[in-house]
Amino acid sequence: MIRPKNDTFLRALLREPTPYTPIWIMRQAGRYLPEYNQTRARAGDFMSLCRSPELATEVTLQPLARFPLDAAILFSDILTIPDAMGLGLHFAEGEGPRFERPLRDEWEINDLAAPDPWDHLRYVMDAVSQIRRSLDNSVPLIGFSGSPFTLACYMIEGRGGTDFERVKHMLYARPDLLHRILGINAKAVVDYLNAQVQSGAQALMIFDTWGGTLSESAYVEFSLRYLHQIVAGVTRERDGQKVPVILFTKGGGLWLERIAATGCDAVGLDWTIDIGAARARVGTHVALQGNLDPNILLTTPDVVRAEARKVLSSYGTGSGHVFNLGHGVSRHTPPENVAALVEAVHEGSRVYH
Amino acid sequence: MIRPKNDTFLRALLREPTPYTPIWIMRQAGRYLPEYNQTRARAGDFMSLCRSPELATEVTLQPLARFPLDAAILFSDILTIPDAMGLGLHFAEGEGPRFERPLRDEWEINDLAAPDPWDHLRYVMDAVSQIRRSLDNSVPLIGFSGSPFTLACYMIEGRGGTDFERVKHMLYARPDLLHRILGINAKAVVDYLNAQVQSGAQALMIFDTWGGTLSESAYVEFSLRYLHQIVAGVTRERDGQKVPVILFTKGGGLWLERIAATGCDAVGLDWTIDIGAARARVGTHVALQGNLDPNILLTTPDVVRAEARKVLSSYGTGSGHVFNLGHGVSRHTPPENVAALVEAVHEGSRVYH
Numbered sequence: 001m002i003r004p005k006n007d008t009f010l011r012a013l014l015r016e017p018t019p020y021t022p023i024w025i026m027r028q029a030g031r032y033l034p035e036y037n038q039t040r041a042r043a044g045d046f047m048s049l050c051r052s053p054e055l056a057t058e059v060t061l062q063p064l065a066r067f068p069l070d071a072a073i074l075f076s077d078i079l080t081i082p083d084a085m086g087l088g089l090h091f092a093e094g095e096g097p098r099f100e101r102p103l104r105d106e107w108e109i110n111d112l113a114a115p116d117p118w119d120h121l122r123y124v125m126d127a128v129s130q131i132r133r134s135l136d137n138s139v140p141l142i143g144f145s146g147s148p149f150t151l152a153c154y155m156i157e158g159r160g161g162t163d164f165e166r167v168k169h170m171l172y173a174r175p176d177l178l179h180r181i182l183g184i185n186a187k188a189v190v191d192y193l194n195a196q197v198q199s200g201a202q203a204l205m206i207f208d209t210w211g212g213t214l215s216e217s218a219y220v221e222f223s224l225r226y227l228h229q230i231v232a233g234v235t236r237e238r239d240g241q242k243v244p245v246i247l248f249t250k251g252g253g254l255w256l257e258r259i260a261a262t263g264c265d266a267v268g269l270d271w272t273i274d275i276g277a278a279r280a281r282v283g284t285h286v287a288l289q290g291n292l293d294p295n296i297l298l299t300t301p302d303v304v305r306a307e308a309r310k311v312l313s314s315y316g317t318g319s320g321h322v323f324n325l326g327h328g329v330s331r332h333t334p335p336e337n338v339a340a341l342v343e344a345v346h347e348g349s350r351v352y353h
Numbered sequence: 354m355i356r357p358k359n360d361t362f363l364r365a366l367l368r369e370p371t372p373y374t375p376i377w378i379m380r381q382a383g384r385y386l387p388e389y390n391q392t393r394a395r396a397g398d399f400m401s402l403c404r405s406p407e408l409a410t411e412v413t414l415q416p417l418a419r420f421p422l423d424a425a426i427l428f429s430d431i432l433t434i435p436d437a438m439g440l441g442l443h444f445a446e447g448e449g450p451r452f453e454r455p456l457r458d459e460w461e462i463n464d465l466a467a468p469d470p471w472d473h474l475r476y477v478m479d480a481v482s483q484i485r486r487s488l489d490n491s492v493p494l495i496g497f498s499g500s501p502f503t504l505a506c507y508m509i510e511g512r513g514g515t516d517f518e519r520v521k522h523m524l525y526a527r528p529d530l531l532h533r534i535l536g537i538n539a540k541a542v543v544d545y546l547n548a549q550v551q552s553g554a555q556a557l558m559i560f561d562t563w564g565g566t567l568s569e570s571a572y573v574e575f576s577l578r579y580l581h582q583i584v585a586g587v588t589r590e591r592d593g594q595k596v597p598v599i600l601f602t603k604g605g606g607l608w609l610e611r612i613a614a615t616g617c618d619a620v621g622l623d624w625t626i627d628i629g630a631a632r633a634r635v636g637t638h639v640a641l642q643g644n645l646d647p648n649i650l651l652t653t654p655d656v657v658r659a660e661a662r663k664v665l666s667s668y669g670t671g672s673g674h675v676f677n678l679g680h681g682v683s684r685h686t687p688p689e690n691v692a693a694l695v696e697a698v699h700e701g702s703r704v705y706h
Contacts, residue, residue, distance in 0.1 A: 168648030295521030
């Protein structure tokens with residue numbers, strides 16, 4: 001495996017020296033870009049876009065053509081695994097993802113099995129291979145998955161963003177059933193991520209979008225435990241190159257030490273925690289990725305630059321910081337503000353390296 | 354002012370010895386109680402219920418008739434202040450609160466003024482007086498308000514629970530405008546809470562429902578700063594009795610030391626933080642209120658009892674703990690689970706006192 005020409009992202013994740021702080025943006029290929037909306041319109045719907053390696057490659061590369069970002073991320077959805085399990089992922093217009101057949105009965109949970117990523121998720125592996133070819137070793141490609149707990153939330157509720165009454169009911173009243181789902185999800189995620197690495201992914205990120213809705217003890221038992229299994233189970237080196245793993249629990253700022261202790265290479269931060277305070281707690285063990293409030297990108301280039309400088313200054317001197325937002329970029333973001341951010345991070349970070 | 358017969362709640366807030374851990378439940382007068390739904394149906398709509406001192410008194414007392422709770426809380430809404438400012442609070446069926454006339458233009462912000470609580474909010478003061486008479490010094494009555502920042506969120510967005518793009522835009526692009534709103538809100542909240550104390554409220558709670566959506570630096574500047582003004586401005590003693598103040602920032606677990614440093618008597622905790630860890634951080638300065646995940650009340654009495662014991666055990670020996678949920682009780686809660694919780698806390702806590 002050849003090291004990409006711009007390897008600042010990989011080096012920062014491994015806390016090796018870099019000339020500046022690398023940056024990529026969660027959901028960087030998304031609806032704030034007119035060219036993305038055009039491709040999506042051509043695809044018909046969101047899942048057709050994900051399922052076409054050609055179109056997934058096209059949209060993955062779009063933000064890199066506009067901005068000198070330091071990493072590409074596979075264009076896909078966090079819910080491809082439960083879709084491959086047969087739950088029927090679909091996207092209603094103007095709403096989040098839904099499952100047609102959420103897990104409602106115990107027999108459905110007993111019948112659940114981890115999908116073979118080379119079979120039902122082959123389209124993802126084909127996209128990874130094709131994106132790598134198109135990137136031509138310019139910047140590294142990030143593979144990703146939802147966390148076992150986050151997948152379970154959608155699988156049980158049938159949707160996200162609710163108060164999770166069904167998931168919490170199962171967690172407290174039938175923990176055995178939830179553990180069964182989570183164990184299968186963890187195996188599925190490991191298989192899926194390893195297939196992505198085999199197809200060319202050079203770093204891995206796990207999105208634990210809903211782990212932060214749990215109490216600490218429930219988080220440890222029902223989310224972190226399975227994140228630990230993933231860190232232990234995924235390919236950490238390929239062809240002599242390390243494959244760094246980033247864990248991101250949104251709302252997990254209270255539990256950074258526990259997340260860092262999984263053995264991951266980097267911890268993603270949402271914007272609620274001061275990144276300097278986070279570094280003081282876990283910075284000798286892991287790199288940190290984050291953490292500008294994405295709403296700042298709705299303002300003006302001047303405000304964006306000023307706020308980006310505050311994050312850089314809070315992190316301080318030395319390597320181990322990958323700049324990012326604390327959550328996905330809003331669809332209402334003017335692309336010129338993203339340009340201002342990338343430039344401000346690249347230029348403004350040199351004094352810290 | 355006569356001390357109530359059951360003063361465990363007030364004593365725990367002041368970290369004085371009590372024979373057991375007192376408990377009350379956020380939104381204890383609410384839709385999980387059939388008798389509440391009957392009264393609300395009689396009132397017609399939610400705001401008519403709030404505006405009638407007779408009906409507000411009736412629903413305030415309903416949970417106390419069912420469960421041996423250690424405090425009553427004024428039945429009202431956190432948004433009465435902006436309603437009194439003329440923004441037109443209303444509740445669409447099946448949705449959260451909305452304002453008919455959210456703040457959209459700069460002149461509207463310049464025209465904003467703190468309402469006289471004895472004029473436009475007289476109905477709240479009448480309810481407080483009437484509830485106190487009906488309680489007949491059995492348990493203390495809690496008065497409350499939304500925090501300046503949380504009120505501003507609703508005033509600017511027109512509703513809650515969104516991604517707060519408008520509020521964040523103002524915060525980052527026009528901080529002067531947001532500070533103007535917050536300054537007026539802080540004055541309004543102090544006047545409102547002091548009128549509640551004068552009418553008979555014996556403890557005060559500030560609900561900062563949305564402060565946890567901010568970055569730490571934004572939280573300090575736009576929410577905590579005004580919480581500080583409130584703690585400094587409200588009546589802390591009346592007729593020789595202390596009036597304890599509880600600050601609750603949902604999602605504020607990272608900032609407990611800062612919240613405790615305002616000089617408040619107690620800090621409310623949501624369920625994401627371990628209460629023992631919170632006590633280790635700030636327990637020598639403040640009492641703690643919380644923090645069971647309200648979803649636990651959707652399960653069974655056995656699960657409720659077991660989880661309540663875990664919270665008591667995590668807090669450990671000694672005073673300074675008021676048991677509560679980490680958020681309001683769900684409308685889907687079986688009342689028998691609330692009965693099990695109250696009993697488990699009263700009985701199970703005696704060994705810690």
